[in-house]
Amino acid sequence: MGPMKWSQTLIPTSRQVPAEAVVPSHQLMLRAGLIRSIGAGLYDYLPLGWRVLQRVMNIVREEMNDAGASELLMPALIPIEFYADTRRDVDYGDNLFRLTDRHGRSAALGPTHEEVITELMKAYVTSYRQLPLNLYQIQTKYRDEFRPRFGVLRCREFLMKDAYSFHVEVDGPGGLNETYDRMYAAYCRIFDRCGLDYSIVEAESGPIGGSASHEFMCNSPVGEDTILKSDKGNYAANVEKCAIGDRPHDLSGAPTGERTKVHTPNLPGIEGVSDFLKVKPSRMLKTIVWPWRAGERNGWVIAVVCGHHDVNEAKVRDILRDQVDRSLTLQTEGSEGAARAAGFAIGYVSPSAAIGRSACVVIADPDAAQGGFWATGADEMDHHVNHFNWKREVLDKGVQVHVADIRNAMDGDPSPLNDGGVLRASKGIEVGHVFKLGTKYSDAMGFAVLDEKQQKRSVIMGCYGIGIGRIIASAIEMNHDENGIVWPAPIAPYDVIITPIKYEGEAREVTDRLESQISQAGLDVLVDDRDERPGPKFKDADLIGIPIRLTIGDKALAQGCVEVVKRDGSLGKGEMVRIEEVVSRCRSSR
RNA sequence: CGGGGUGUAGCUCAGUUUGGCAGAGCGCCUGGUUUGGGACCAGGAGGCCGCAGGUUCAAAUCCUGUCACCCCGACCA
Numbered sequence: 001m002g003p004m005k006w007s008q009t010l011i012p013t014s015r016q017v018p019a020e021a022v023v024p025s026h027q028l029m030l031r032a033g034l035i036r037s038i039g040a041g042l043y044d045y046l047p048l049g050w051r052v053l054q055r056v057m058n059i060v061r062e063e064m065n066d067a068g069a070s071e072l073l074m075p076a077l078i079p080i081e082f083y084a085d086t087r088r089d090v091d092y093g094d095n096l097f098r099l100t101d102r103h104g105r106s107a108a109l110g111p112t113h114e115e116v117i118t119e120l121m122k123a124y125v126t127s128y129r130q131l132p133l134n135l136y137q138i139q140t141k142y143r144d145e146f147r148p149r150f151g152v153l154r155c156r157e158f159l160m161k162d163a164y165s166f167h168v169e170v171d172g173p174g175g176l177n178e179t180y181d182r183m184y185a186a187y188c189r190i191f192d193r194c195g196l197d198y199s200i201v202e203a204e205s206g207p208i209g210g211s212a213s214h215e216f217m218c219n220s221p222v223g224e225d226t227i228l229k230s231d232k233g234n235y236a237a238n239v240e241k242c243a244i245g246d247r248p249h250d251l252s253g254a255p256t257g258e259r260t261k262v263h264t265p266n267l268p269g270i271e272g273v274s275d276f277l278k279v280k281p282s283r284m285l286k287t288i289v290w291p292w293r294a295g296e297r298n299g300w301v302i303a304v305v306c307g308h309h310d311v312n313e314a315k316v317r318d319i320l321r322d323q324v325d326r327s328l329t330l331q332t333e334g335s336e337g338a339a340r341a342a343g344f345a346i347g348y349v350s351p352s353a354a355i356g357r358s359a360c361v362v363i364a365d366p367d368a369a370q371g372g373f374w375a376t377g378a379d380e381m382d383h384h385v386n387h388f389n390w391k392r393e394v395l396d397k398g399v400q401v402h403v404a405d406i407r408n409a410m411d412g413d414p415s416p417l418n419d420g421g422v423l424r425a426s427k428g429i430e431v432g433h434v435f436k437l438g439t440k441y442s443d444a445m446g447f448a449v450l451d452e453k454q455q456k457r458s459v460i461m462g463c464y465g466i467g468i469g470r471i472i473a474s475a476i477e478m479n480h481d482e483n484g485i486v487w488p489a490p491i492a493p494y495d496v497i498i499t500p501i502k503y504e505g506e507a508r509e510v511t512d513r514l515e516s517q518i519s520q521a522g523l524d525v526l527v528d529d530r531d532e533r534p535g536p537k538f539k540d541a542d543l544i545g546i547p548i549r550l551t552i553g554d555k556a557l558a559q560g561c562v563e564v565v566k567r568d569g570s571l572g573k574g575e576m577v578r579i580e581e582v583v584s585r586c587r588s589s590r
Numbered sequence: 591c592g593g594g595g596u597g598u599a600g601c602u603c604a605g606u607u608u609g610g611c612a613g614a615g616c617g618c619c620u621g622g623u624u625u626g627g628g629a630c631c632a633g634g635a636g637g638c639c640g641c642a643g644g645u646u647c648a649a650a651u652c653c654u655g656u657c658a659c660c661c662c663g664a665c666c667a
Contacts, residue, residue, distance in 0.1 A: 015628065016602050016616070020660055040659065094591095095666065112667060146591075146665055154666085162667095205667080213667090224666085433667060465667065501626060535627045542627090553626060563626095 001051065003519040004494070006528045009047045012036075013540050023222045025476040026151030028485050032544045034472075034493075041148025041156035048544060049472075051493035051524075053159065056471050057138055059193050059490060060161050067186040068179075069134040069163050074116045076140050080106040082115040086444045097142040097156075109142035114441045114463060117164045121459070122447040125166070128457065131449065132174045134183075136163030138468065150222060152469035153429060159468040166442075167460045168451060176460045180212075180436055183464045187216055187432050194471050195488025197478055199428060201227045202237040204314055205435050213435040217428025218474035227428045228409050232421035237409075240314065242423065244405045245414030249364075251401060253371010255389035265382045268347025270307040273384055277375055281307030285368055285376035285388065287349040289339040292320060292361065294327040299359025300342070301330060304351050306368045309407040316363060319404045324361055348377035350388060354399045362394070362401045369403045429477070431470045437461040485545030486567050489590055495523040496586050497546040499537050501553035503529045510562065510579060511552050517583045523590065542567065548586055 012033040020037070021027040029035045034049030045053055061071065080098070083089035089096060089108065097109035110116065117135060125131065141160045148155050163183065169175040184200075191198050196218050203215040215238055217227050226239040237243070267273045274281045284307030292301050301320060303311050317330040331338070340346050344353055354360040374388040394401060415421030439458040442448065448456045472491070479486045489495070496518055500507045511527060518525045526546060528537050534553075541549050551563040556576055564585060565574040577585050 012600095014601065014617090019596090019602070022661080037659090092667095093665090141667095143666080147661095147663095149661090160667095203667095215667095430667085435667080463667085533625055533627090533629065535625090535629080538627045540628085551626080555626080 001054070001524050003515050003525045003527065006526060006530050011048050011540075011544065012046070013543055021151060023150050023153070023477070024480055025153070025222070025473040028476050028480055028543075029151055029473065032485055035152065041145055041154070043152060043155060043157075048493045052472050052487075052491055053468060055491045055493070056194060056468050057159075057161075060138065060190055060466060060468070063186045063190045063193075064136050064161070064163065067134075067182050069136045069165075071137060072135050073137050073139060074110075074113050074120070076110050076142065078108050078110045078113075078116055080108055082119065083108065085446075086115055086441060088115070095143050095145065097144045110139075111141055111143050112160075112463075112465070113137070113139070113162055114164065114437070114461075115445065118441045118445045118447050118461075121166055122445060125447075125459075126449055128168045128449050128451045131459070132165060132167045132179060134163060134165040134179055136161060136464075150224075151473060153222070153473050154224070155469070158470075161466040161468060163464040165462040165464070167462075168449065168457050170436075170460055176436055176462050180434060180462050183434050183462070184214065187434065187464075187466070190466065191216060191218075191431065191471075193490050195475055195479060195491065196431065196471065198431065199227055199229060199236055199426075201229075201428070202241050203433065204238060204240040205437075213433060215428075215430050216432035216434075218431050218470075218478070219426060220429050220474060220477045221427050222477055223427035223429040225428045225430055226425055228411070228413075228423040228425050230415035230417065230419075230421035231424055232415060232417070232419060234419070235415050235417050235421065235423075239408050239425075240312070242409035243416035244407070244409050244423070245416050245418045245421075247366040247405075247414065249366040249369035249403050250371055251364075251369050251390040251395060251403070253389070253391070255387060255392050256373045257387040259388060259393065260386045261378050262384050262386060263382060264348075264384045267382075267384075273375070274307065277384065277386065279373075279375040279386070283307070283373055283375060285350065285374050286311070287351060287353070287377060289344050289346070289349055289353070290316070290335045291331040291338050291342075292328045293331055294325070294329065297359070299328075299361065300339070300344075300354075300357060302349070302351060302354050302360060302362045303406055304362065304364040304368045305407045306365070309365065309367065309410070312406060312408045315404075315406045319363055319402065319406060320361065323402060323404060324363075328361075345377065345379050345381050348379060348381055348383060350376040350379050350385065350393075351390070351399075351401070352388075352393050352397070353379050354394070355397045360399075362399060363406055364390075364401055364403050365405065365407045366403055367407070369401065429470060429474045430467070431474055432464075432466045434464045435462060437463055480545075483539070484543035487545040487547060489547045492545065492547050493524075494526040494546050495590055496525045496548045496550060497541050497544075498525060498527045498550045498552060499534075499541055500528070501534050501551065503531070506557055507552045507554070510557065514550060514552075514562070514579070514582055518586055521583050521587050523586055548589060550582065550586075 014031045017027050018030045036044040138161045165179040167176045199217045201215050203213045205213045228242045229236040270281050286305050286307050288303045288311050290301045303316050320328050354362045375386050376388045378385045411425035413423045442459040447459050451457045500511045515527050547567050549565040556563050561576040563574040564577045
């Protein structure tokens with residue numbers, strides 16, 4: 001991208017940490033003059049920040065193209081009708097940015113482009129001979145986030161690479177799995193090149209739908225996602241998805257005492273009751289109620305976990321479908337109000353609430369399906385009970401209890417591989433996500449092709465996203481020190497910064513000559529030609545994190561040398577290098 | 591959307607309790623002295639105190655409304 005003089009561009013560095021920034025990457029991106037906020041979750045990318053973005057995009061393009069994908073560009077502004085068939089205008093909810101034009105037509109600012117690309121494909125692709133195809137774009141995406149935060153990590157407008165692949169088969173040559181694996185490998189190369197330390201975890205596919213997915217999680221304490229990894233190194237998953245290994249359960253244990261009711265006014269939450277009853281949350285049962293539906297039939301699901309655990313809705317949904325009755329679907333919208341209206345004492349529900357109700361499915365997590373002492377709700381407002389006992393209170397009253405893994409995994413839980421591994425929890429920034437979408441979109445939108453037997457076949461899809469801005473923030477999160485950013489070389493805004501102590505005389509001549517030579521060698525070089533004292537120049541060079549700094553001062557020049565300093569500290573305080581060797585040194589240490 | 595907080599100079603913030611000349615540091619401009627890790631001296635520019643009403647002789651300060659931003663939670667490909 002050529003050489004540049006500091007005085008001829010805009011790099012507004014700052015000593016002070018802006019008040020609104022709470023995480024290191026956000027603070028440093030502001031201080032180094034990479035970005036500027038113009039509103040909640042909206043950022044200018046200034047010249048330095050834009051250069052980093054372009055470098056990341058180039059890496060993404062190279063790897064995507066190498067993996068056989070073709071770039072295109074779709075609009076960010078999408079007529080709302082595109083979402084009608086897939087119902088995503090509803091399913092995506094308030095996060096979908098909506099607007100109305102002067103004619104009163106509704107549109108959305110695209111959060112992703114499944115519908116748009118499927119429409120495109122439907123228009124031109126009619127034969128299996130045209131498949132497989134893998135198309136991608138790098139485009140601004142929009143989400144009406146309730147709460148943008150952490151700088152570019154969660155904003156309302158952001159750059160994303162999104163790719164979509166189309167297949168007739170799942171397996172075999174040209175099948176979905178082949179492209180999925182290829183994307184998976186390309187993602188590894190992309191994140192490796194960007195200098196990220198990341199974990200690949202199994203993930204829920206979420207509102208986008210689909211059958212299998214992996215997330216690429218940058219390992220960082222500022223991440224908003226919780227991931228669990230087996231200490232055997234053979235399993236990793238997002239907490240939304242993470243299964244838990246086998247745990248013994250026993251519903252037949254003898255009561256520990258008389259079931260005694262206690263008045264617990266205005267204490268619907270576990271913590272309040274725990275304090276009040278002097279019972280640890282781990283000895284309390286938490287009971288959540290949802291309606292289920294199956295055509296015209298409906299009923300209730302009562303999910304029970306220990307007080308210190310969280311119910312995982314997706315797991316309950318899967319258990320209901322796979323182990324109870326395939327036709328049942330969980331209703332989560334407005335479930336609390338519905339349950340209240342049906343007479344459940346929300347906040348004070350116990351497993352006994354199933355007694356006397358038909359079509360009521362009780363599912364207990366193994367850790368909750370135990371004998372011993374339990375405190376739980378009394379199924380009436382403002383009351384709990386001590387000495388709840390599964391056999392006496394539930395089984396003997398004729399209620400069947402399913403025992404299954406229905407809670408979120410926690411640090412210390414057994415690995416689902418049941419190989420003695422223990423799950424360890426950590427935080428991650430989601431920088432990439434690959435999905436097997438299946439035929440969700442193609443079926444909804446009527447996209448099918450004829451196969452060689454003249455049979456109509458639903459097109460099988462995959463989709464693959466990468467957050468460009470998040471890569472940058474993540475790279476900074478894991479590559480900075482007290483002086484500023486330490487860019488991984490491939491995504492640094494410049495490869496070399498030349499810092500003349502004083503930009504005049506011989507120093508100026510040498511600076512200009514090196515600038516030109518280094519540039520011709522294919523490296524991007526920034527010359528700090530400002531009329532500043534050396535201190536601020538050094539501080540700024542450290543802050544913006546250029547990998548190689550050439551300091552040009554009288555001491556070194558007297559020996560025909562300049563000083564080479566590497567931002568990562570690998571050359572210590574610097575090394576004298578003869579002027580004629582500087583270019584090759586820069587090139588080799590890139 | 592619930593709870594909490596903040597809006598005053600380009601940036602970070604005092605001043606608001608108890609109404610009475612619009613402040614500091616950093617940055618910026620001019621001149622001078624400096625010049626290898628955020629210099630010093632002197633001078634200077636810069637504000638509709640978020641916005642709109644109200645109370646008052648007088649409002650950054652009190653009252654009402656409103657907008658924006660930040661934090662915690664909820665939410666989230």
